[in-house]
Amino acid sequence: MNPRLRIINVRKSFGATCALKNVSFEVAPGEVHALIGENGAGKSTLMKILSGAHLPDSGQIELNGQAFIPLNPLHAKRSGVAMIYQELMLAPHLSVEENILLGEEPATLGWVNRVRRRDLAWQALAELQHETIPLDVPVNTLTIAEQQIVEIARSLIGEPKVLIMDEPTSSLTKVDTENLFGVIDRLRRRGVSVIYISHFLEECQRIADRFTVLRDGESVATGSMAATNLHEIITLMVGRELSEIYPRTPHKIGEAVLELRELAGQTKPQAVNLKLRAGEILGIAGLVGAGRTETLRGSFGLDRLKSGAVLVRSVEATNATPSARWRGGIGILSEDRKEEGLMLNRSIADNLTLTRYGPLTRWGFIQRSRQWHAAQDWMTLLEVRAQGPGQTVGELSGGNQQKIAMGRLLHHEATVLLLDEPTRGIDVGSKAQIYRLIGQLASQGKAILFVSSYLPELMGMCDSIGVMCRGVLSEVRPVEEWTESGIIAAAIGQSSSTSS
Amino acid sequence: MNPTKSLLFSRLLRAINVVGPFFGLLLVLGLFSLSAEVRPYLFTGGNFKIILIQTVIVAIGALGMTIIIVSGGIDLSVGSAVAMSSVLGATLLVEGYSTTVTILFTVLAGGLIGLLNGLMIAGFRMMPFIVTLGTMGIVRGGAKWLSGNQTVNNPPGTPLNGIMARLRPTELFPLPLGVWIALALAIILAVVMRRTVFGRHVFAIGSNEATARLCGIRVPMQKVLIYTLAGLFFGLAGLMQLSRLTQGDPTVAVGLELDIIAAVVIGGASLSGGTGSVLGSMIGALIMAVLRNGSNQMGWQNFTQEIIIGIVIIMAVGLDMLRQGRTKR
Numbered sequence: 001m002n003p004r005l006r007i008i009n010v011r012k013s014f015g016a017t018c019a020l021k022n023v024s025f026e027v028a029p030g031e032v033h034a035l036i037g038e039n040g041a042g043k044s045t046l047m048k049i050l051s052g053a054h055l056p057d058s059g060q061i062e063l064n065g066q067a068f069i070p071l072n073p074l075h076a077k078r079s080g081v082a083m084i085y086q087e088l089m090l091a092p093h094l095s096v097e098e099n100i101l102l103g104e105e106p107a108t109l110g111w112v113n114r115v116r117r118r119d120l121a122w123q124a125l126a127e128l129q130h131e132t133i134p135l136d137v138p139v140n141t142l143t144i145a146e147q148q149i150v151e152i153a154r155s156l157i158g159e160p161k162v163l164i165m166d167e168p169t170s171s172l173t174k175v176d177t178e179n180l181f182g183v184i185d186r187l188r189r190r191g192v193s194v195i196y197i198s199h200f201l202e203e204c205q206r207i208a209d210r211f212t213v214l215r216d217g218e219s220v221a222t223g224s225m226a227a228t229n230l231h232e233i234i235t236l237m238v239g240r241e242l243s244e245i246y247p248r249t250p251h252k253i254g255e256a257v258l259e260l261r262e263l264a265g266q267t268k269p270q271a272v273n274l275k276l277r278a279g280e281i282l283g284i285a286g287l288v289g290a291g292r293t294e295t296l297r298g299s300f301g302l303d304r305l306k307s308g309a310v311l312v313r314s315v316e317a318t319n320a321t322p323s324a325r326w327r328g329g330i331g332i333l334s335e336d337r338k339e340e341g342l343m344l345n346r347s348i349a350d351n352l353t354l355t356r357y358g359p360l361t362r363w364g365f366i367q368r369s370r371q372w373h374a375a376q377d378w379m380t381l382l383e384v385r386a387q388g389p390g391q392t393v394g395e396l397s398g399g400n401q402q403k404i405a406m407g408r409l410l411h412h413e414a415t416v417l418l419l420d421e422p423t424r425g426i427d428v429g430s431k432a433q434i435y436r437l438i439g440q441l442a443s444q445g446k447a448i449l450f451v452s453s454y455l456p457e458l459m460g461m462c463d464s465i466g467v468m469c470r471g472v473l474s475e476v477r478p479v480e481e482w483t484e485s486g487i488i489a490a491a492i493g494q495s496s497s498t499s500s
Numbered sequence: 501m502n503p504t505k506s507l508l509f510s511r512l513l514r515a516i517n518v519v520g521p522f523f524g525l526l527l528v529l530g531l532f533s534l535s536a537e538v539r540p541y542l543f544t545g546g547n548f549k550i551i552l553i554q555t556v557i558v559a560i561g562a563l564g565m566t567i568i569i570v571s572g573g574i575d576l577s578v579g580s581a582v583a584m585s586s587v588l589g590a591t592l593l594v595e596g597y598s599t600t601v602t603i604l605f606t607v608l609a610g611g612l613i614g615l616l617n618g619l620m621i622a623g624f625r626m627m628p629f630i631v632t633l634g635t636m637g638i639v640r641g642g643a644k645w646l647s648g649n650q651t652v653n654n655p656p657g658t659p660l661n662g663i664m665a666r667l668r669p670t671e672l673f674p675l676p677l678g679v680w681i682a683l684a685l686a687i688i689l690a691v692v693m694r695r696t697v698f699g700r701h702v703f704a705i706g707s708n709e710a711t712a713r714l715c716g717i718r719v720p721m722q723k724v725l726i727y728t729l730a731g732l733f734f735g736l737a738g739l740m741q742l743s744r745l746t747q748g749d750p751t752v753a754v755g756l757e758l759d760i761i762a763a764v765v766i767g768g769a770s771l772s773g774g775t776g777s778v779l780g781s782m783i784g785a786l787i788m789a790v791l792r793n794g795s796n797q798m799g800w801q802n803f804t805q806e807i808i809i810g811i812v813i814i815m816a817v818g819l820d821m822l823r824q825g826r827t828k829r
Contacts, residue, residue, distance in 0.1 A: 321718065322715070323718060324716075326716040334711075340708070340710040341714070344708065345707050346704070364696060366697065
């Protein structure tokens with residue numbers, strides 16, 4: 001049988017970073033094909049190309065044997081490639097029926113044919129055997145699982161040939177997951193090809209016919225799911241050389257400065273125990289959504305805690321405001337520098353000095369020249385490329401922005417640094433500088449909690465690592481006791497293989 | 501570039517940003533002076549005195565509004581607050597309270613309205629637009645209720661009438677006390693906004709509230725403070741209104757908030773917060789007054805003035821978008 005979708009040598013770079021180096025694979029009609037890879041392996045870029053959000057630099061895509069270059073999301077959908085995102089794309093206040101036919105309303109001269117719309121919506125739901133979902137209620141009154149069914153039903157309206165699902169089970173319960181697998185099965189029997197993207201390998205094993213592993217922007221292997229065991233797949237995902245150099249600055253580990261005991265937030269995390277000591281770099285690995293960011297936010301007083309305790313230098317200080325944490329010498333780096341980390345329309349100097357104006361004031365008035373000189377000193381130290389301290393942060397590159405965000409912790413002279421994905425989305429040169437900086441800080445006796453989704457940097461930088469899975473932090477162990485495959489296994493909840 | 505040089509450079513850039521509105525002011529004056537009939541009168545001291553007196557109320561309101569808009573908020577209840585405090589002031593005078601007590605309570609009434617706005621906005625995380633739209637109605641109604649839906653005349657001879665009085669109408673000086681008060685407050689607030697931790701935190705909240713929270717700024721408390729402080733300015737604007745009309749009028753200053761917001765926006769502030777300057781807002785207020793004054797002398801009808809002011813606001817914001825578009829890229 002001819003393949004439904006064929007991807008040949010697709011490449012894509014963004015500036016200097018190569019997101020996809022060489023990706024090739026095929027999907028047959030009625031096949032469920034699992035796309036597997038670590039965070040940053042290139043899955044999302046590939047999806048964006050298939051759904052028309054990005055154009056590939058080179059390579060071919062064939063749909064039913066014909067060349068196919070999706071120009072925009074509408075074109076992709078009209079051509080029969082539909083996409084279901086991890087965050088559902090529904091209009092929450094509109095009814096189920098309106099959502100299913102959003103953008104495809106049956107109409108004459110602009111007047112919606114409501115009877116026909118109802119029929120079509122009902123048919124789509126019936127096809128998924130979920131006709132029990134009421135058509136008239138607003139979708140925000142449905143459960144997440146039901147909303148997902150609505151989203152899938154919507155994708156059925158355009159007679160899809162290929163359906164791409166990104167982490168569809170990440171927010172579903174076991175029962176709902178089974179239900180979803182039933183739906184995927186019916187799609188398969190209907191001849192729809194499904195590209196199934198998930199971190200949960202067991203799920204891929206259950207539902208997929210074949211798989212392709214992506215690693216560092218390359219498709220490294222394709223095979224039959226039934227004929228391959230999990231361990232082989234994990235090895236394929238990891239098998240990479242450490243390309244970056246991680247500085248091994250000697251540092252001495254001292255007293256515990258931050259301790260979390262059975263920390264639990266409103267939804268995430270559920271149970272986190274860790275002891276961060278002066279001069280230590282402690283890494284937290286885990287999948288996106290495992291509750292790592294929430295752990296940092298909760299212990300910093302940004303999110304409300306449900307239970308547990310936070311001890312700062314062995315003194316109980318569980319419920320504190322962010323301002324109290326800063327005063328206690330703790331600093332936080334947000335994972336989202338654009339939305340939370342930085343004031344994009346303010347100057348570098350303003351961003352660097354925001355938490356600590358004290359040394360810049362005289363008689364209560366901020367001395368602009370002192371602020372400027374302080375900012376300039378940090379910019380020199382961090383090798384920030386900018387016109388000067390007065391330049392607006394929004395004009396800088398991602399790497400330089402991140403250095404400014406880090407610089408704020410330096411200016412504050414924080415002794416405990418909570419770093420959430422400090423190297424996300426920045427160029428390799430800036431990454432190396434941030435690694436060096438983290439090493440230096442540790443050698444000065446500062447304690448660093450390092451959250452990252454990129455395993456090599458955790459393995460390269462940290463003294464000890466804990467792995468977070470569905471809100472629970474594993475035992476924190478010295479880095480020597482971990483292997484990359486052990487961490488991945490723990491992150492996806494495969495604790496049995498950690499012993500290997 | 502070394503920091504001192506770079507600091508100078510940044511001051512230059514900021515000066516250019518202020519020059520923008522200033523240039524607008526010159527442009528407006530220049531356009532009116534094209535008319536041979538208006539020109540001889542436009543540039544007399546007596547006329548500038550009129551313009552300055554007409555600016556005072558909008559300018560003092562714009563001081564408060566600048567703090568609010570820089571913090572990313574908005575206040576629609578200004579006109580009502582002005583009416584309320586002017587009615588309250590006149591009533592107190594009629595009841596025989598001293599001038600000092602009257603001034604104090606008039607200004608505090610504005611501060612109280614601001615405090616209530618701030619508490620609702622920060623406490624319940626409600627949209628400032630909606631909250632102040634609500635208080636706009638409540639306070640206006642309250643002012644009418646307090647005055648029995650009538651104007652309250654100041655007792656003749658009260659010193660309050662002198663704050664905005666136009667003595668020696670053909671000469672620029674002496675300027676009434678109100679003009680000097682507005683000028684002094686503008687200078688003080690400009691320093692506070694630029695050079696104090698409070699001022700920098702106002703900018704931080706408007707620029708990115710999440711960052712402000714992350715960096716340990718107590719955002720809710722700060723917001724209450726911002727709206728209260730602005731309210732005190734609005735109360736003072738009410739006092740000026742009281743002095744200018746020599747009576748408290750519950751129906752006065754309807755739509756004043758829009759003039760004030762326009763002045764702040766013409767002065768270079770962005771309604772999305774994080775940018776704006778006191779000096780810019782003051783020039784914005786002057787532009788509004790010159791437009792009115794010039795249009796009157798041209799003998800233009802009220803509707804022409806309204807259309808022209810509308811066009812100027814849109815042009816000012818359009819220019820601002822162009823400037824921001826450059827920095828966002």
